[in-house]
Amino acid sequence: EQEDTPITRFQQYLRFKTAHPNPNYTAPVTFLVDQARSINLTTRTIEFVSGKPVLLLTWLGSNPKLPSILFSSHLDSVPAEAEKWIHPPFSAHRTDDGHIYARGAQDDKCIGVQYLESIRNLKSRGFSPLRTVHISYVPEEEIGGFDGMEKFAASSDFAELNVGFAMDEGQASPGDEFRVFFADRTPWELVIRAEGLPGHGAKLYDNGAMENLMKSVELISKFRETQFDFVKAGKAANSEVISVNPVYLKAGTFSKDGFVQMNMQPSEAEAGYDLRLPPMADPDLMKKRIAEEWAPSVRNMTFRIKEKGKLRDYLGRPIMTPTNDSNPWWSIFKQAVEATGGKLAKPEILASTTDARYIRGLGIPLLGFSPMINTPILLHDHNEFLKDTVFLKGIEVYESVISALSSFEAETDQVI
Ligand code: MET
């Protein structure tokens, strides 16, 4: 018979095949509901979009009138190329030295289970919260959160939770200080496209689609380099500059079965980019540069931007959570981490993007935090793993954080 411990429960959760493009949401939700019931949390599943459940767990506080605390994580994962891993990505294989390999081990199934395990421990010690504690498990984060947190955060169900402070995923720390994030960069999907006359493969002529696309690709690479130079010179963190990385190229005279006519210069060419803007960036300036330099109509070019989030909240402020004494939640959080013997690194902007932006966008303070120290940053990489001891330490950290935050007495009705 298999033992039932925090580690085996983590492994069980890791084994659900939650990778896009076909994440299994049913099985992990059933598992989490069982776990939640075993420690007497109330459970509720809301489907804003059919087949894409949001699971909400609640631990009622003794003063439910006070604003509540929300801990969130996402159910889904990015794909994994199984054959390139040393252990299958949904095996949750645990090596003799305690490394647990799985897609999602760091991003972000660890926190999903740690929230529950820490509440299990707090309950067994007889702790009861003053403020209500909610835990949410949301779908679709890895493809933008549109059918997940975006809809949940905009719903009356969410408003009724009266959330005063929230936490969501962060990132591993290779050093021995925990990392904490007060803002995310905003993602844009950028597609630039060129059209031109097709031509014989042997002909030199101007304004072909490929020619024009390649010119833009070069310009974008140069811009990328200038941003990266700031990072390399130590003048800015990765997350403080604008990143623009090519993710696909599409051109060529192809037949349906993949045959390419090598002596044709094609009439259409397209490139896709992942572009991320830090909260202080000027989106209009970026759009101007794209329109005038990267996809100018004089070179027969067009572009599309899909903005997967806003840079400003409803009051027009950059979407950021204060990490100083003006934010009492920050001080409580910091002390709670330090009470476990942990140290916090200087708060950062997250280079990638999480569902946090939808909650911060409502004016609710939120910190991104995944308690993993002395751990290489492996999210979205091959061989993602988390060490068992690091996972267990994280449970202890959340016990401290959840008990401290949920015991905070002051009314905090003002928007921070
Ligand atoms: C692009 S929306 C966010 C999806 C994912 N978390 C990322 O940062 O890429």
Ligand SMILES: [Zn+2]
């Ligand atoms: Zn994530």
Ligand SMILES: [Zn+2]
């Ligand atoms: Zn991710």
